[in-house]
Amino acid sequence: MSDNDISRRRLLGTAGAAGATGLVLGAAGGAAGWAAADAPPTPLTAVGSTAAAFHGARQPGITDPQQAHGHLVAFDLRPGAGRREAAALMRRWSLLASRLMAGERAGEGDTGVALDAGPSSLTVTFGFGRTFFDRTSLTPARPAQLDPLPAFSSDRLDAGRSDGDLWVQIGADDALVAFHALRTLQTAAGEAARVRWQMNGFNRSPGATAKPMTARNLMGQVDGTGNPKPSEPDFRQRVFVPDGTEHAWMAGGSYAVVRRIRMLLDDWEKLPLDRQERVIGRRKSDGAPLTGGTETTEPDLDATGPDGKPVIAADAHARISAPEQNGGAAMLRRPFSYHDGIAADGTPDAGLLFVCWQADPLRGFVPVQRKLDRGDALSPFIRHEASGLFAVPGGAGEGEYVGQALLEG
Numbered sequence: 190m191s192d193n194d195i196s197r198r199r200l201l202g203t204a205g206a207a208g209a210t211g212l213v214l215g216a217a218g219g220a221a222g223w224a225a226a227d228a229p230p231t232p233l234t235a236v237g238s239t240a241a242a243f244h245g246a247r248q249p250g251i252t253d254p255q256q257a258h259g260h261l262v263a264f265d266l267r268p269g270a271g272r273r274e275a276a277a278l279m280r281r282w283s284l285l286a287s288r289l290m291a292g293e294r295a296g297e298g299d300t301g302v303a304l305d306a307g308p309s310s311l312t313v314t315f316g317f318g319r320t321f322f323d324r325t326s327l328t329p330a331r332p333a334q335l336d337p338l339p340a341f342s343s344d345r346l347d348a349g350r351s352d353g354d355l356w357v358q359i360g361a362d363d364a365l366v367a368f369h370a371l372r373t374l375q376t377a378a379g380e381a382a383r384v385r386w387q388m389n390g391f392n393r394s395p396g397a398t399a400k401p402m403t404a405r406n407l408m409g410q411v412d413g414t415g416n417p418k419p420s421e422p423d424f425r426q427r428v429f430v431p432d433g434t435e436h437a438w439m440a441g442g443s444y445a446v447v448r449r450i451r452m453l454l455d456d457w458e459k460l461p462l463d464r465q466e467r468v469i470g471r472r473k474s475d476g477a478p479l480t481g482g483t484e485t486t487e488p489d490l491d492a493t494g495p496d497g498k499p500v501i502a503a504d505a506h507a508r509i510s511a512p513e514q515n516g517g518a519a520m521l522r523r524p525f526s527y528h529d530g531i532a533a534d535g536t537p538d539a540g541l542l543f544v545c546w547q548a549d550p551l552r553g554f555v556p557v558q559r560k561l562d563r564g565d566a567l568s569p570f571i572r573h574e575a576s577g578l579f580a581v582p583g584g585a586g587e588g589e590y591v592g593q594a595l596l597e598g
């Protein structure tokens with residue numbers, strides 16, 4: 190056994206202990222100072238080294254696992270910026286996103302905020318809002334799917350935090366990596382576009398639970414169980430726009446509905462557990478339906494209790510939103526939680542940055558929200574405060590940029 194072998198083993202042991210206590214030691218940082226200079230640093234976790242691909246048939250950030258940190262940002266083109274400036278911006282942004290997602294520096298002038306970190310599952314996703322098409326004289330290329338969402342009776346929307354010409358979704362498992370991407374793209378918007386609104390969100394950190402689990406939201410519920418699964422035969426059809434679509438530039442793309450949904454947590458948290466569970470129709474502890482089994486057991490919507498009433502209440506959120514109650518309408522929900530402190534009324538300004546993905550909002554979000562709007566037991570505890578609908582084109586190939594087929598078509 191050589192000295193190198195010994196030092197390598199000791200370092201591995203040290204790194205294991207350091208991982209448990211939160212200490213970080215480099216390869217040459219052994220306590221005795223005799224560790225071999227050529228011993229590679231031992232990564233404490235794989236969180237930083239995980240990378241998603243920017244180039245491909247689909248944009249990242251749609252089917253990728255939810256990251257721990259997110260930024261949703263809408264931009265408006267500046268006065269005087271049209272199709273040419275928008276195309277140059279999308280080219281710049283795509284190049285930067287591809288570099289950052291690979292864990293590379295943005296280029297000259299990189300701020301250094303993400304130095305030392307790996308790609309950390311960074312994804313950057315770009316979308317176009319309805320107003321983008323008039324501003325770029327591309328109105329004929331605008332799909333009907335971008336028609337304004339209907340007004341819902343429970344809407345309390347803030348126009349200043351809704352819509353926008355361009356939308357960027359950033360997600361990463363490291364807060365600095367996410368911020369670095371946000372700042373880099375904001376700066377690169379330059380004279381072409383300015384921020385209209387920004388929302389910052391979070392999810393559980395990878396590794397916080399002993400095994401991979403469905404996310405929890407700030408009401409404490411397991412949230413995401415009923416999502417369409419990539420293994421299901423109709424997944425693609427539900428989430429992605431098919432080839433042969435009227436507007437070919439959207440083939441392989443998806444429509445994102447974004448809602449900032451405030452949770453009225455002071456009211457919710459006063460509700461006893463059994464009533465919280467009745468509101469959703471699932472157990473809070475493990476997300477299992479109230480009709481029994483585990484999280485993945487199908488709810489029995491016909492089951493009645495000893496009192497003759499449905500076990501999953503007629504107005505339970507999970508019943509009303511289920512595809513079988515909505516002519517098959519389904520969407521892929523991929524939200525972030527948010528917490529922006531205490532609002533002027535003294536209640537938490539916290540809730541869900543609800544992002545859902547579908548091939549067509551009229552076969553996803555719209556019919557489900559219409560139904561929820563008419564009588565969801567969750568409604569008294571939430572408030573929709575902002576809204577956006579964005580066309581998210583398919584992914585860019587190597588050397589291409591997102592939206593090229595639209596902007597150069």
Ligand SMILES: C=CC1=C(C)c2cc3[nH]c(cc4nc(cc5[nH]c(cc1n2)c(C)c5CCC(=O)O)C(CCC(=O)O)=C4C)c(C)c3C=C
Nearest residue numbers: 410411412413414415450507510511512541554557558571
């Ligand atoms: C219009 C779409 C939806 C909005 C808006 C929405 C808001 C919202 N939902 C929760 C919590 C849960 N939702 C759950 C299920 C669920 N919700 C929707 C749609 C919207 N939710 C769907 C399509 C489904 C799946 C139904 C099914 O397939 O059976 C659940 C149960 C667990 C799960 O399946 O994810 C929870 C919990 C909150 C807190 C919220 C607004 C803040």
Ligand SMILES: [Fe+2]
Nearest residue numbers: 412506507510
């Ligand atoms: Fe829901």
